[in-house]
Amino acid sequence: MTDITYPLYLDLAAGLLLLSAIGVLWRRQLAAMINLFAVQGVALAAIVAIIGVHQHSLELALVAAGLGVLRAGVLPHLARRALGNSPAEARETRPVVNVAASLLAAAALTLLAYAVTRPLVALEPSPATAILPAAVTVVLIGFFTLVTRRRALAQVVGFLLLDNGITATAFLAAAGVPLIVELGVSFDLLLVALVLQVLTTRLRSAFGSTDLDELRELHD
């Protein structure tokens, strides 16, 4: 990879990262959302791998492989298992903000991300930091999905998007946090996903569905 093609590959991967996040807002089928999340996992692993090749770092290449397995393989698999095969669970029927408005919101969030990341890019201009706004947009879209979707699983996908965005930010800004922290973070993320999977199953057996509108027994 030459110095000219490096930014090109990086931009391509970041584009995929961003598009898959917007795709999650666009699709209503939960299975499609999970597939898009898996695609995003590949894009994230690609970003790390590209940086690793550019810096000739074996450690980053290995981290990229690990991230790929976790975020494009294990986590989507867990999410699909939580989905089960009940057709009633398959669609996000009534999001708090409808799809068209969500896409407009995604555009607004992208602008916001460009505005807030200006000091980050200015601190150390490079091809990697130039695409930080894309990573931060993914964080914002993840948060937006989390608060506007009503299916339990759609919220989980939102949380996972948020986390992908943060990991991308870490690698783009500083080639990743120390390895021990990265390991801890990945392990925690895996456990959160497992906990949420078990909870969705229990919620379904207690409430009959995982429409979180049903969760309104506790309030003041």
Next chain:
Amino acid sequence: MSTLLLLAAIGLPLAAALGYATWGWRRRTTAWTGVVTTGLLAVDAIGLATTVTRHGPAHTAAGLLRADALSAWMLLGVAAVALLACWASPAYLASGHTGGRRARWYAVLLHLFIAAMATAVLAGNLGILWVAVEATTIVTAFLVGHDRTRTALEAAWKYVVICSAAIAIAFLGLVLLYYAARHTGLGSEQALDWASLTGHAHQLDPAVTRIAIGLAVLGFGAKAGLVPMHAWLPDAHSQAPAPVSALMSGVLLPVALYAVLRVKAVADPALGTGYVRTLLVILALATLALAALLLIGQRDYKRMLAYSSMEHMGLIALAAAVGSRLAITALLLHMAGHGLAKTVAFLSSGHILHHHTSAQIADVRALAARMPLLAALFGLAVLALLGFPPAALFASELGIARAGTTAGMTWVTAGAFILVAVSFAAIVAHTGRMMLGPAAGTAPQAATTDHPPATFTLTTALPMIAGLLGVAALGIALGPTTDLLHTAATIVGAP
């Protein structure tokens, strides 16, 4: 020696968890193992506190674990509350209809929870601290949902989703802080370490640091029950088993605020004291106002205790905003006093719930006449929480008020204490309604079910009496902990 003490603080609860996973929960034998290990943890914390006061900070595992006076003080709090919670657990599990398998899971998760909190306060590195705080969310998720009722599951879901998202935001803050730190020339291993971060704080890029610190304070603040991401707290604290509520309210919230204090210690030299102070004052006042508002019309006594925790965290956040040494000393004392008093309050509320099968204030009447011992424990704990002397909270609230006025924040402090007074009135009214009233015609409903509740004996009350004695002792004299407290206050407090 100090290495051993540091490793034992995390190893002891882990060993207990492993033991329960292997041998399960047996009423006469293994049920008390947890009490022994947490007792040893308390001894270990005292040892660590002595070492740290005499010889200064100790560290091990290449600086990943580190104890200074502040972490030693926090560890003492964790150990004390954990000891009370483990001591009360056998009675709690025996009084419910908990099967052997569920009891085993309960014990394993409880001790993992304690281990995660010990790791959080002994972490020498913001990254490890973050991993440990996130781990507390994971292990407590199933403890909150322990009862498997609809409400317990709902609380567990909200808890995991809100706390994980909030703590992810804190992680984004840490990532950006790491980015700024790497730019000052710090190596990747030191860039998240307190010691080197505070040393290089003045070189950090202010614009990036401002975003980073804001995110970290908001994220860790949510885990401490501060507005705007507080919605999980009343649900989780009211649905969890009583000993778990005690640990979550008594030490987990302070541990999250401890993270905020550590972040603040890095931020102040980099950005000046104004930035974090403004942020914390807004969060503190909003939290106090919300807690006061929701306490007034409260109908559930466990939720009342949960909102009281939010009120105390708001007060602690205010003390952190003031940030002088006096304020930090008062803050640390307040954390300890609140931890012990809230533990007793939650443990006794667990017994009240068991005897009435209802958490509604309206269903509990004339408790003082029917169950004088339990009523006395609950009442005294609530009085301690309200700040009546000799409880430690009297001294600490006075300290916070004084520190606030001398730091030129008179109006903010006055506003905060008006809100505290509103909460005070609400709690007094609700508790009075539970305690007093005619005893006739209000027999506990649980007597009609197939499982008559076990009588509340002095043995069951022992951990609660110990907790109350602790609160009073801390309020009367600090004794040997004076030096530790003052050293801890100088670490994060401005002179």
